[in-house]
Amino acid sequence: MRLPLWLAGTNQRRTAIRVAVLISLAFVTFAYVLLPVRGVGPSMTPTIQQDDIVFVNRLSYQLREPRRGEVVAVRIAGRSAVYVKRLMAMPGDRVAIENGILSIDAVPVEEPYVVYRAPWQLRPTTLGPDEYFVVGDNRGMPMELHDMGTTTRARLIGPKTFGIY
Amino acid sequence: MAAALRPVVIAAALAVCGWYGWGYLFPDDEAEIRAVLERIAEGVSSGGEGGVSRIARASALRHEFSPQVTVDAGAPFERLTGRDAVIGMAGKVAGAAKHLDVRLDDVSIVLGSEGDTADVSLTAYAQLTDPAGGHGVDARELNAAFSKTDGRWLVRAVTLVRAIQPMDTR
Numbered sequence: 001m002r003l004p005l006w007l008a009g010t011n012q013r014r015t016a017i018r019v020a021v022l023i024s025l026a027f028v029t030f031a032y033v034l035l036p037v038r039g040v041g042p043s044m045t046p047t048i049q050q051d052d053i054v055f056v057n058r059l060s061y062q063l064r065e066p067r068r069g070e071v072v073a074v075r076i077a078g079r080s081a082v083y084v085k086r087l088m089a090m091p092g093d094r095v096a097i098e099n100g101i102l103s104i105d106a107v108p109v110e111e112p113y114v115v116y117r118a119p120w121q122l123r124p125t126t127l128g129p130d131e132y133f134v135v136g137d138n139r140g141m142p143m144e145l146h147d148m149g150t151t152t153r154a155r156l157i158g159p160k161t162f163g164i165y
Numbered sequence: 166m167a168a169a170l171r172p173v174v175i176a177a178a179l180a181v182c183g184w185y186g187w188g189y190l191f192p193d194d195e196a197e198i199r200a201v202l203e204r205i206a207e208g209v210s211s212g213g214e215g216g217v218s219r220i221a222r223a224s225a226l227r228h229e230f231s232p233q234v235t236v237d238a239g240a241p242f243e244r245l246t247g248r249d250a251v252i253g254m255a256g257k258v259a260g261a262a263k264h265l266d267v268r269l270d271d272v273s274i275v276l277g278s279e280g281d282t283a284d285v286s287l288t289a290y291a292q293l294t295d296p297a298g299g300h301g302v303d304a305r306e307l308n309a310a311f312s313k314t315d316g317r318w319l320v321r322a323v324t325l326v327r328a329i330q331p332m333d334t335r
Contacts, residue, residue, distance in 0.1 A: 076328045078271060078288040081304035083328060123333040134329060149331045 033059055035157060037073060037084055043136030043146055044084055046115050047071065054084060054163035061158050066090075066132065068104075071160040074134055074151050082157060083147060086113075089133035097122035100139055116140025132156060195274050197318050198283055198311055201229050202269045205320070209267045211259035223256035231312065231319040238289075239305060239325035264294040281313040286326070 009015045030036065039052040048054060048071070056073040066072060066087055073082040089095040094105050100117040102109045106124075120143045127133060127150060135148035188196065208226040211219055227248060236245040236254075245251050259265055271288040286308050293301045306326040311318050 074328050077304040077306040077326075078290065081288075085329075125332055133332075147329050149329045151329050155328055 033057065034161070035073060035080065035082070037082055039084070042141060043138050044071070044086075045136075045138040047086075047113050047137045048084060048163065049165070052163055052165045054160045056082070056084075057158045057161045059158070060161075061156055066153075066156050066159070072134065073157040073160070075155045075157050083134070084160065085134035085136055085148070087132055087134050087156070089127055091127050091129050091131055093133070094124055094126045095122070095133045096124035102135070111137075113137050114139050118143070194276055194280065194283065194313075194318070198274055198285060199272060201311070201318050201320070202272060202285070202287065202309075205229050206267045206269045209255050209259060209265070211262060211265045219259050220256055223252050223259060226252050226255055228317070229320055231314065231321045234320055234322065236323040237325055238307065238323060239327070261295070262293045263296050263298075264292075266292045283311040283318070285309040285311060 035056040035058055037054050037056055039048040039050055039054065041050070054071070068087060068090055070087050071084060072087045073084055075082055088102060088109070089104055096103050096106075097120045099119045099121070102111065102122075114137055117139045118141070120139055130152050131150040132153065133148075133150055136146055138146070192200065205226060208222050208229075211222070230248045230251055232248050233246070234248055234251055236242075236251050242254065245254055268290045269287050270290060271286075273286045275284045277283060286306070288304060288306050291301075291303045293303070295301070306328070308324050308326055309320055310322040312321045313319075
């Protein structure tokens with residue numbers, strides 16, 4: 001079958017090679033580098049809304065350690081079931097929430113991305129050697145309905161790189 | 166040359182058939198546990214069949230669980246104790262869905278030193294279509310404890326592996 005000129009170009013063999021390379025690149029990118037995640041639920045509002053798509057870089061944490069304040073993907077199960085949360089405290093940090101204000105080592109953290117804030121309370125806790133504290137940006141929802149707490153390094157897949165909102 | 170090779174080829178083919186035949190007739194513990202998991206996934210799944218066949222399928226799960234089994238699969242499911250409670254919940258979940266496809270993947274089995282217990286970690290995937298046509302997917306990591314009773318591997322406990330551990334509030 002001959003493809004139309006506008007699609008195949010003047011050299012169909014070269015076009016076929018380009019298409020194959022593009023398909024291979026897309027496969028490698030989405031299988032091993034970028035993990036697309038669709039926003040489900042209100043816990044990261046307003047940073048990530050329902051049905052927003054964010055892309056997580058799977059390679060980042062192979063090359064460097066996670067950083068406080070990053071939006072990260074936390075593996076729930078399998079390869080692609082994840083939570084998206086903000087990483088707020090690292091191993092050894094003493095984390096607490098007092099009337100909705102999060103503090104690390106008794107110093108309140110400035111969080112411009114938190115727009116909604118309810119008077120949450122979290123007892124001061126020192127994180128263990130492999131404990132990372134993650135929480136969503138929507139602090140206005142009832143605390144008992146919000147999945148937050150500690151996770152392990154092995155469950156941190158990578159940081160959000162960009163999103164489609 | 167071809168004639169000389171024929172006995173070798175036949176012997177190799179017989180060896181392969183024997184290997185698979187032996188594994189089929191006398192499955193090892195890991196294969197038996199995987200078969201239990203497959204039957205559970207099949208029993209919990211439903212494809213829009215009628216109530217009677219759905220209940221029959223869920224009831225067949227009776228043979229896969231110990232009578233005192235405990236299941237804590239996380240919200241929205243309550244913690245279940247006892248085989249009847251588990252079968253009742255399986256029937257209820259399947260009945261609430263128009264179509265439910267459950268897969269148990271990433272299975273990793275560690276047999277106990279005595280050979281009569283096993284710890285299994287796995288990922289449960291569920292794809293659900295509700296009667297209104299809405300779609301939902303769920304995935305959760307689970308640990309399952311098995312024990313061998315009268316030659317059969319039975320599920321003794323199922324617990325959810327939480328990706329995020331809740332912390333003390335006040």
